[in-house]
Structures are given as structure tokens and as C-alpha cells.
Amino acid sequence: MTTQFQVRKDQLATTRTVQRPDTPLADGDIRVRIEQFAYTSNNITYAAFGDAMNYWQFFPVAPAGDDAAAWGVVPVWGFGVVQETQCAGVAVGDRLYGYWPMASHAVLTPARISPEGFLDGAPHRAALHPVYNNYLRCAVDPLFDPATEPLQALLRxxxxxxxxxxxxxxxxxxxxxxxxxxxxxxxxxxxxxxxxxxxxxxxxxxxxxxxxxxxxxxxxxxxxxxxxxxxxxxxxxxxxxxxxxxxxxxxxxxxxxxxxxxxxxxxxxxxxxxxxxxxxxxxxxxxxxxxxxxxxxxxxAQAKKRHGDWGAAGFNERMAQAWHAFLAQVNDPAAPWVVVQHHNGPDAVQAAHALVLGGQGDPRVGHMLSML
The missing domain is CATH 3.40.50.720 (NAD(P)-binding Rossmann-like Domain)
Structure with missing residues (x-):
């Protein structure tokens, strides 16, 4: 069973939780258990610009009644573990960082598989920007550190x-x-x-x-x-x-x-x-x-320009150096910039959504959510 958190596209404070039975995987697909994801004002931006910037298209709501088109799933960044696979290049137990629906599980269709990760090759995502379709294997990700996983989801x-x-x-x-x-x-x-x-x-x-x-x-x-x-x-x-x-x-x-x-x-x-x-x-x-x-x-667009200027290796090297310096600032034990709070389950996710949407929370708090 997959539990999904949905918001009304025209009224972001209105939400609902939907449960759907899992269907058998098609050949080449994987099912990922979404363990935790960050929720920040950036995700509210995804919702606010959902139509203009195509954010609603990443995880479309399955038809369920006449009003299905009125509801959307806000994309989030976080971590998941492959629970089931029909894809030869992706194994059960692989831990992934990437772009997820606000849900307990997600089905992906890995394409362009490499030791570093893969793209989701689902047809409905083909025209969407690849920066959002890329999933990284944590075991070989140079930016991943299990000790600071929540900060990576919140800030990366x-x-x-x-x-x-x-x-x-x-x-x-x-x-x-x-x-x-x-x-x-x-x-x-x-x-x-x-x-x-x-x-x-x-x-x-x-x-x-x-x-x-x-x-x-x-x-x-x-x-x-x-x-x-x-x-x-x-x-x-x-x-x-x-x-x-x-x-x-x-x-x-x-x-x-x-x-x-x-x-x-x-x-x-x-x-x-x-x-x-x-x-x-x-x-x-x-x-x-x-x-x-x-x-x-x-x-x-700027990332594409700099990939052309510096090459992929040069881009990644510069970005990684800046990221590690920034994370050291944020994670200063004497004065941390972010204090992580965890919210588990649909009711807690709804409360966190309302808090972030209202913009009234403590700016030092970073919200990590799970629908599980």
C-alpha cells in the first residue's frame, strides 16, 4: 500500500491523504521506499509555481473522481531505499538520493544506468528537466555523508x-x-x-x-x-x-x-x-x-552553461568544494544554523506542511518528514 500526501493546486492549505494498493511492477521498474525528505519554503515555491514551471507534472495524481486534476503532489528532496526491483541494473537495498513525491513509496523506471545512479525514464518525465530526474546511489556519491543526511536533504x-x-x-x-x-x-x-x-x-x-x-x-x-x-x-x-x-x-x-x-x-x-x-x-x-x-x-539554465564552460568534472569539483565549506558553516557545533525536527506519519506531515506554508516557524528549524 502506498500512502500519498496531496494538496489542492489552487488552495495550498487544503490537503488530503490518499492510500492506493501497489500494483505489480512492469519490466524495468523499481519500487522505492521513501524513508525521509526535507520540507522547506523551497517546496512551497514548487507548489506556488506548479503550473508555470511544470512541477505538478513530475508526480501526477492518478485519476480518482472528477476532481483529480485539482490535486497535486509537491515534489521533495530526500532519501529512499529500493524495496523491489524488476530492473537488472538496480538492486534491492540500494540507497538513493533524489526527487520524490510526498508519499511512502514511488515507482521509477531507471534509464541511462551508471555506477553513480540513473535517470527516471518514465514517459511523463521525458520532457522535464533532467536535473530533477537524476537519482544518485549514496554508496558512491561524493557529497553523501550518513552523519549529516538530514542536512543534505534540507540544504543540498x-x-x-x-x-x-x-x-x-x-x-x-x-x-x-x-x-x-x-x-x-x-x-x-x-x-x-x-x-x-x-x-x-x-x-x-x-x-x-x-x-x-x-x-x-x-x-x-x-x-x-x-x-x-x-x-x-x-x-x-x-x-x-x-x-x-x-x-x-x-x-x-x-x-x-x-x-x-x-x-x-x-x-x-x-x-x-x-x-x-x-x-x-x-x-x-x-x-x-x-x-x-x-x-x-x-x-x-546556469548549470547547463557552466557544464559547457567547465565540463561535468570541473562543475562537480567546484560545487563539491563550495558545498563542503558551506556545510561546515551550517553545522558548527558552537552555533548550528539548522536544528533538525523529524515528523513521521500523515498527520505529522500535514501539520508540518501547514507550518511551512504559513511561514511562521522558527527559521533555525529544518523539517524532515516521512509518510511511513
């Missing part, structure tokens, strides 16, 4: 996006904001979110820019404690920066009113990019704004 996909944002901005010379002997200002909204502070942790290493975090009053102290922001301001303190500040806006919140305020205030805003939508109740488009038109940042 977010870190990759953050690392690519930093690289993209540097690759574009910070859009000319660091000219004339002054440092360009990188404005990061939702500064307490894991993707935002992972981005700040990369940017702060670049002397040519200043990193300013924007957050709610309750999260100022947390953001300041990380040591990766030059300054932390609340959303209503934009006036503390001069109107002619050469800056780039990196938007993790998706808050339409905040975006409009930033575009209206800063006359030297050089670039505006949208990363996520943590403020799901205040999402808005980018029309009728002063300054540059907001651009949606798509991490796989």
Missing part, C-alpha cells in the same frame, strides 16, 4: 540553486553595480529562508558586493546571527538605503507589494530576478513596474 538542492545564483551574478559582473570604486548592493528578500542565506554565504565571499538581507522583524536577529549579511533590514526599512544605491534585487519572497516598493524606490536598480515565492499569499506579477523587468531565474 537549495545550496545548488544558491551557488548558481551567486555564479550567475558574478558571471554578469553584478550588472554593473560595482563600478566607480563602490560596491554593488545585492538585496535579498526572505533573508531567513535557507536558499537566501545560502546565496548570501556565497556572495559575502566577494569583496566587490555588499549583501543586504530583507526580512520580517521577528527574523532579524536570526539573520544577523549568521554573519553572511552586511546589513539586515525589515521590509519597511528600505528608506535606510539611498535612492540612488546601485543594486540588484534577488527575490525569494515573490511579494508583489515589496517588489513594487523596491522598483519604485531605487533609481539605480540594475537587475531584478525572481527565485521563489515564500510569501504565497502575496504573490504578484511583474507588470507596470519602474526600472528593469523582473526575470525568473532558472537554475538548470
Amino acid at each position: 538542492p537549495l545550496f545548488l540553486t544558491a551557488w548558481l545564483i551567486d555564479d550567475f551574478l558574478a558571471d554578469n559582473d553584478f550588472f554593473g553595480t560595482n563600478t566607480g570604486g563602490q560596491r554593488g548592493v545585492m538585496l535579498l528578500s526572505s533573508a531567513s529562508s535557507k536558499t537566501a542565506y545560502a546565496t548570501a554565504a556565497q556572495l559575502v565571499q566577494r569583496p566587490e558586493v555588499e549583501v543586504v538581507g530583507l526580512t520580517s522583524p521577528g527574523n532579524v536577529a536570526f539573520c544577523e546571527s549568521l554573519g553572511v549579511y552586511s546589513r539586515v533590514l525589515t521590509y519597511d526599512q528600505l528608506e535606510q538605503l539611498p535612492e540612488d544605491t546601485p543594486c540588484v534585487y534577488v527575490d525569494f519572497a515573490g511579494n508583489g507589494a515589496l517588489r513594487k516598493a523596491i522598483h519604485s524606490r531605487f533609481t539605480a536598480l540594475a537587475y531584478s530576478c525572481s527565485i521563489g515565492g515564500t510569501h504565497v499569499d502575496q504573490l504578484a506579477g511583474g507588470r507596470d513596474l519602474a526600472g528593469p523587468r523582473p526575470v525568473l531565474f532558472f537554475a538548470p
